[in-house]
Amino acid sequence: MTYQLETAAHPETLRRVAIDPVSRVEGHGKVTILLDDQNKVHQVRLHIVEFRGFEKFIQGRPYWEVPVMVQRLCGICPVSHHLAASKALDVIVGAKKLTATAEKMRRLMHYGQMLQSHALHFFHLCSPDLLFGFDSDVTKRNIVGVAMAHPETAKRGVLLRKFGQEVIRVTAGKRVHGTGAVPGGVNKALTIAERDELLKDIYHIVQWSREAVHLIQKVHTQDPGLYNSFGIFRSNFMSIVGHNGDLDFYHGSLRARDDNGKIIFDHVDYQQYDQYIEEEVRSWSYMKFPYFKSLGKENGWYKVGPLARVQNCNQISTPFAEHERKEFVDYAGGSPMHAPLAYHWTRMIEMLHAAEVIKELLHDDDLLGTDLMVQGERKMEGVGVIEAPRGTLFHHYRVDENDLVTMANLIVSTTNNNQAMNEAIRNVARRYLHGHEITEGLLNHIEVAIRAFDPCLSCATHALGKMPLEVELVDVEGSIVHSLSRS
Amino acid sequence: MTAPVVIFAVGNPSRGDDAIGPECCARLEQWLANEGLAERFELIEDFQLQIEHALDLQGRQLALFIDAGARTPGPFTFRRIAPATGAACTTHELPPEAVLQVYVQTEGEVPPPAFVLCIRGEDFELGEPISALAEGNLQSAFELLVRLCCQPSLATWEDASLAIAV
Numbered sequence: 001m002t003y004q005l006e007t008a009a010h011p012e013t014l015r016r017v018a019i020d021p022v023s024r025v026e027g028h029g030k031v032t033i034l035l036d037d038q039n040k041v042h043q044v045r046l047h048i049v050e051f052r053g054f055e056k057f058i059q060g061r062p063y064w065e066v067p068v069m070v071q072r073l074c075g076i077c078p079v080s081h082h083l084a085a086s087k088a089l090d091v092i093v094g095a096k097k098l099t100a101t102a103e104k105m106r107r108l109m110h111y112g113q114m115l116q117s118h119a120l121h122f123f124h125l126c127s128p129d130l131l132f133g134f135d136s137d138v139t140k141r142n143i144v145g146v147a148m149a150h151p152e153t154a155k156r157g158v159l160l161r162k163f164g165q166e167v168i169r170v171t172a173g174k175r176v177h178g179t180g181a182v183p184g185g186v187n188k189a190l191t192i193a194e195r196d197e198l199l200k201d202i203y204h205i206v207q208w209s210r211e212a213v214h215l216i217q218k219v220h221t222q223d224p225g226l227y228n229s230f231g232i233f234r235s236n237f238m239s240i241v242g243h244n245g246d247l248d249f250y251h252g253s254l255r256a257r258d259d260n261g262k263i264i265f266d267h268v269d270y271q272q273y274d275q276y277i278e279e280e281v282r283s284w285s286y287m288k289f290p291y292f293k294s295l296g297k298e299n300g301w302y303k304v305g306p307l308a309r310v311q312n313c314n315q316i317s318t319p320f321a322e323h324e325r326k327e328f329v330d331y332a333g334g335s336p337m338h339a340p341l342a343y344h345w346t347r348m349i350e351m352l353h354a355a356e357v358i359k360e361l362l363h364d365d366d367l368l369g370t371d372l373m374v375q376g377e378r379k380m381e382g383v384g385v386i387e388a389p390r391g392t393l394f395h396h397y398r399v400d401e402n403d404l405v406t407m408a409n410l411i412v413s414t415t416n417n418n419q420a421m422n423e424a425i426r427n428v429a430r431r432y433l434h435g436h437e438i439t440e441g442l443l444n445h446i447e448v449a450i451r452a453f454d455p456c457l458s459c460a461t462h463a464l465g466k467m468p469l470e471v472e473l474v475d476v477e478g479s480i481v482h483s484l485s486r487s
Numbered sequence: 488m489t490a491p492v493v494i495f496a497v498g499n500p501s502r503g504d505d506a507i508g509p510e511c512c513a514r515l516e517q518w519l520a521n522e523g524l525a526e527r528f529e530l531i532e533d534f535q536l537q538i539e540h541a542l543d544l545q546g547r548q549l550a551l552f553i554d555a556g557a558r559t560p561g562p563f564t565f566r567r568i569a570p571a572t573g574a575a576c577t578t579h580e581l582p583p584e585a586v587l588q589v590y591v592q593t594e595g596e597v598p599p600p601a602f603v604l605c606i607r608g609e610d611f612e613l614g615e616p617i618s619a620l621a622e623g624n625l626q627s628a629f630e631l632l633v634r635l636c637c638q639p640s641l642a643t644w645e646d647a648s649l650a651i652a653v
Contacts, residue, residue, distance in 0.1 A: 053613045057501070072501040078534075120537070155593045162539040176533055 004351070031446055033429060044429045044452065046422050047285055055408040063089055063399045066408075067181055073412075078140045079113035079168055080388035082181055083250070084395040087384030089183035092399050094376025101369030107250050108361045109171035109180055110386065111354040114249055115166025115272070115391035118306075118351040122212065122344060123157025151214075156208050160351075161430070163198075163205050167358060170194040185373035195362055203357045206320070209352040213324050216348045217373035220341065221331065223301035231340045231424040231431075231449040234259040235301060236292065237308035240270065240387055245314030247321075247353060248385040255312055256292060256302065264292060270385040273394055279411065287418050290411060301419035304391030305453060306346035311336050316349075324349045329370045340424045340452040347454070385407070388413050391453045414455040424449040492639050493581075497554040499518040503615035504608025507555040507625055508532070510617060511606070514629060515636070536581045541573060541589040541598075549639055550601040551583040552583040553632075555621070561607035561632050562624035565631060565651045567644070568601050600641050602648060604628060 034043035056064060067085045071078035083106055090098065098106070133174055165175050170190060172178020180186050220227040238256040242248025245255075252277065254268035268276055279288040280297055291300030302308075311329070317321040328337070328345060361367060384395045391413030398407040414421075428449045496512030498505040512532045516623045536552070544550055556564070571584035571593050581589075583603050590598040600611055607629045608621045617625070631651075635644055 057614045069501075072499055154589075158538050158541065158589070158593055161537070162542060165539060 032034045033433065033446075035433075039433075041429045041433055044422070044426045045081075045284060046418075046425055047287075055410055058397075058405050058408045061405050062403050063092060063397065063405055064183060064403070066397065066405060067183070068177065068179055071177055073410075077113060077117050077389055078176060078179070079109055079172065080386055080393055081395070082172070082178065083110055084384045084386045084388070085397075086181035086183060087251075087386060088397050090180050090380040090384070091382030092379050092397065093183045094378055095184040095374045096376055097374070098185055099369070099374060100366040101189050102372055102374075103169055104361055104364060105186045105189060106181055106365050108190070108358065108367065109168060109178075110250050111267070111357045111361070112164045112167025112171065114164075114354040114389055115209075115358065116161045116168070117227055117454075118347050118354070119157055119160035119164060119212075120327075121389070122216070122347060122351070123153065124158070151236040154210075160205060160208060160212075163201055166202075167198060170198070182373070184375050187372065189372065190367040192368065195367065197364050198358075200356070202362060206352070206355045206359055209348070209355040210320055211322075213345075213348040213352050216345050217324075217327065220345050227341045228339045229338075231428045231452070232338055233339050233423040233427055235303050235420055235423070236264060236295070237312060237336070238292075238302045238304055239309040239312045239392055240385055241313050247309060247313040247316045247325075247350075249309075249350075249354070254385070254392075257312060257336070259336065259338065261311070264294065270394070271383045273383060273385065273411075274398075275334055277411070279415075283466045285418075287415055288411075289418050290416055291419075299399060302416070303420040304413055304416040305343060305389075305454075306350050307337065307340075307343045308391065309387060310346040310349055315453035316353050318353050318360070321349055321356055324352060340449055343452045343454070390414055414453070417453050417455065419449055421453050421455060424452070490527055491548040492528045492541055492551070492636075493547045493549075494528055494530050494551045494553065495536065495540060495543070496530065496532045497534070497536055497552065501613060503610045503612045504555050504618055504621040505611050506617050506630060507608055507621055508553050509616070511553050511625060511629065511632070515632060518633065519636065522636075527639065528636065536583060536586050538586070538589050540581075540586050541593055544587070544590050544598050544601075547592065547599040549613045549641065549644065550599050551604060551635070552586075552601065553604045554583075555608040555611075556605040557606050557608060557611065559607050561620075563604060563606040563628040563631070565602060565604050565628075566648050568603050570598060600644070602644055604632065 018178070029336050032043075032045050032047065033041060035041060054070070058069060061069065066089065067082050070081040070085045073081050100469050125391050169175045171186075171188075172180035173188060180188060236256055236258050238247065238254065240252035240253040241255045242250075246252075253266070254273065255266045256264040256276075258264055262449065265276060276293060277290050278293045278297075278300075279290045281288055289297075289301065291297050292302065293300065310316075310325055311332075313325075316325050328349060329340075331337075332342075380400070381398045382396075392411075394409070394411040394412050396407075396409040397405055400406050425446050432445045492607035494512070494515070495602075496508040496515075498508030500506045500509045510533050515528075516525075516530055519528055530544075531540070533540070537594050552568075562636045568584050568587065570583075583601065587598045587601055590596075606621070606624050608618070608624075610621075631647065635647060
């Protein structure tokens with residue numbers, strides 16, 4: 001687990017190719033590639049806008065505002081931040097155990113979020129690459145292209161996402177900027193009318209999710225030469241796991257394994273996360289590089305997200321998803337699968353699990369209860385951890401006696417995957433760019449590797465007129481000698 | 488009952504002038520309520536346009552997309568748009584034209600007439616309020632928006648778009 005290609009020996013003599021920002025991922029990112037005169041790759045780095053600004057933004061605010069404020073981090077997964085912050089503040093208000101209604105409402109909200117986010121990512125971000133190929137016409141390689149060539153697939157993607165958004169709306173109060181979770185519980189339960197409306201569609205959602213798993217399984221297994229090796233690197237992996245080691249997106253303890261699947265730590269209470277995880281700062285990136293303290297910087301980095309979770313758990317509690325997990329594990333051949341493109345397969349297994357859990361919850365009358373809040377002994381510090389669509393998400397707050405936030409530390413899923421994403425693109429660069437002229441199709445290979453992780457690059461603005469992607473070739477003096485843009 | 492006009496307002500309220508869309512939406516909601524026109528318009532605020540917004544176009548007579556603009560003409564532009572394929576390389580920020588195209592593909596019919604009100608912003612930093620320049624642009628655009636909502640017809644909106652283009 002070394003850092004080959006992270007830093008070139010003599011960068012001043014090399015050309016620089018910048019993909020800025022990375023397209024079809026949240027917010028803005030930048031990939032820089034240093035090449036010599038023969039187009040040999042010497043350095044590859046993924047730069048990402050960090051959340052440090054947001055942590056300062058929160059300081060000095062009353063703690064009860066935080067679950068609403070943090071949703072402005074991201075327009076794609078606001079619920080994950082909403083719930084991670086609420087869980088941290090549960091600790092601060094002394095809510096050791098939520099009421100059954102509160103916990104199940106939050107779970108319903110979160111599994112709705114997982115469903116819609118995974119559907120968006122697969123059908124809208126990645127299926128263009130998977131269905132058309134990485135080198136296909138760029139004008140077709142988006143959801144509009146998918147809609148034209150595969151109208152039923154595209155429509156299901158829309159309806160899956162819409163359903164997930166509806167789950168969020170009825171649990172959080174609104175589709176965006178919801179207020180459903182509050183420190184100590186929730187502020188609303190489900191009504192019978194809301195439950196019955198969701199029940200009308202959930203059986204279709206489960207069936208479509210099963211078919212989505214089969215679609216990506218077919219795509220993956222038909223081309224093992226590509227899917228098992230594209231951008232591959234070995235690493236440790238981490239997630240929370242629930243009771244009995246079940247896959248659990250909402251709550252559990254921390255478990256980490258090494259690249260062979262051997263346990264590094266298990267049953268770790270995430271309130272003590274900082275005893276196990278350290279964050280390293282590197283001069284060339286705004287985003288920190290977390291690693292397991294016990295293994296050190298060189299060997300302690302890890303990956304999170306669907307590929308980690310599905311292989312880290314002992315089992316999945318819902319039958320269809322458990323069947324698909326076993327299929328995946330069998331395909332991997334008894335040792336952990338590390339191929340980045342396997343994220344897509346595991347992401348669809350998770351989407352199916354989310355759909356099945358939503359179905360179970362909608363048949364649970366606790367969602368209609370009236371006991372919504374608990375409180376206890378006030379604390380000054382709390383940590384909330386959740387498995388967000390992209391991976392493990394940490395929210396850590398300290399609050400003073402005036403109820404104002406004095407410290408906030410967020411380790412977002414994408415930060416946890418920082419080193420892993422860099423490794424993936426270095427492998428792709430080494431394999432596909434080395435010694436070649438740079439073309440749009442080749443650059444898209446880099447982006448395919450990044451998109452497999454579904455990174456959230458901080459919710460930047462989405463104003464009209466902004467150039468979504470610019471590619472610049474810069475010479476050693478810093479002058480732009482060639483540029484490409486997509487508009 | 489479905490409101491005949493749907494208005495999408497896009498932006499992140501915590502990102503400086505990206506808040507133009509949400510702010511415009513809030514002012515419009517208040518104005519529509521005061522004028523007794525609220526039932527004729529559905530306002531949808533979101534961080535960014537997404538593919539499911541195509542479903543919000545069902546059964547409408549007119550659609551309007553309000554968003555901040557970066558490096559776009561000031562103080563604002565108002566123009567009619569048509570469905571367009573290949574207009575986007577990113578689905579995390581689907582342009583309005585692509586939303587219309589998704590409607591065509593999923594519904595199999597022509598979408599309602601749609602317009603974009605793009606209000607120029609200057610500064611999009613986290614935690615910053617709307618800049619003074621953008622606030623002026625927003626006020627100018629809101630005057631047009633009030634006129635459009637007083638006469639929500641295709642002919643009136645097309646005339647307005649042509650007048651601004653001139």
